[in-house]
Amino acid sequence: MSIIVWRRRRGDLALAAAVLFAQSVPFLFDPEPWQLAGYLPVVGSALPLVFRRKAPLLCLLLTELCVGAYDLIGTGPAQPVWYGALVGLYTVADLAPKWHRVAALAITAIGLTATVGAPATAARELLTWSAAYALGALTRGRRELARANARQAAELAAARERARIAADLHDILGHAFSMMVVQAEAGAAVAQRDPERAGTAFDAIATAGRDAMRQLRQAVGTLKDRPPPGLANLGDLVGQAELAGLHVRVRSSGTPRELPTDVQLAAYRMVQEALTNVVKHAQAGTVELRTGWTGGGFRLSVADDGVGSARPAAGGHGLSGMRERIAAAGGEVTVGTGLHGKGFKVEAVFP
The missing domain is CATH 3.30.565.10 (Histidine kinase-like ATPase, C-terminal domain)
Structure with a gap:
């Protein structure tokens, strides 16, 4: 398991524990007697957060079912237990594919319509759930923008590298061929009357060719252990210019x-x-x-x-x-x- 994955899982465990703690505190100070059945939906609304990144829509469904079950059982303290569900909705908006996001919005809307009574309460809850979804969508948008910027930067870096290699090839080949042509012409001109000088010219051609091959290998990265000139x-x-x-x-x-x-x-x-x-x-x-x-x-x-x-x-x-x-x-x-x-x-x- 990579360090990043482990950190994310550890963070989700901490988040689930924080939600469970926040929704358990009212039970500690509630003067009215309560039953274990009334506390189970609280636990059920927090535990799915452990796997929220792996199955965002399933996490949201389980937490929302627990929110409804808490209201239906009605033996616990009077408190909202949406914290887990709000995190689940945020996660769907952030990480889930498009059709999962559409399904999550539909399920949440149906749940609010079925359970909310007073208009003021409906408006408050609509704002709360919409804010959770909007934050998740904003996070997704920023991540996608960052990825797009990273891809663009990588493409730009690749284009610059291609331009650099093209410039290197132009310089290397232009220099080598010019030196080789000059020496070849000189060698051919004196081959009959001055063989020793002709041999020197042809040695210079070989030297220029070997140097060009070495630099070409460096330019395309096949000799990464050798520094550029x-x-x-x-x-x-x-020396090559003097030979010319x-x-x-x-x-x-x-x-x-x-x-x-x-x-x-x-x-x-x-x-x-x-x-x-x-x-x-x-x-x-x-x-x-x-x-x-x-x-x-x-x-x-x-x-x-x-x-x-x-x-x-x-x-x-x-x-x-x-x-x-x-x-x-x-x-x-x-x-x-x-x-x-x-x-x-x-x-x-x-x-």
């Missing part, structure tokens, strides 16, 4: 400190996307990668000396995805002119 893995990206023929300068300022995992992954993907774009489009010779820790923030930039434009539109879909990824990690992306007044620069700032 971060700042410590930027050297791998730099770029000269990469790495600059760092400030005192490094540990950053959240989502920030590190966003930074890694930004550098990956930026270097991929340089290899594919910039016709650059030099790239500068800067990291900086200032105060409580972190700054990261990639600048080249190629032919890229400083306009935001030049980044295309890759820049748009980069902005979204950085924003999701709490940062902001800006773009501008690259090295020596030429090329392109992308910078991310995390507060």
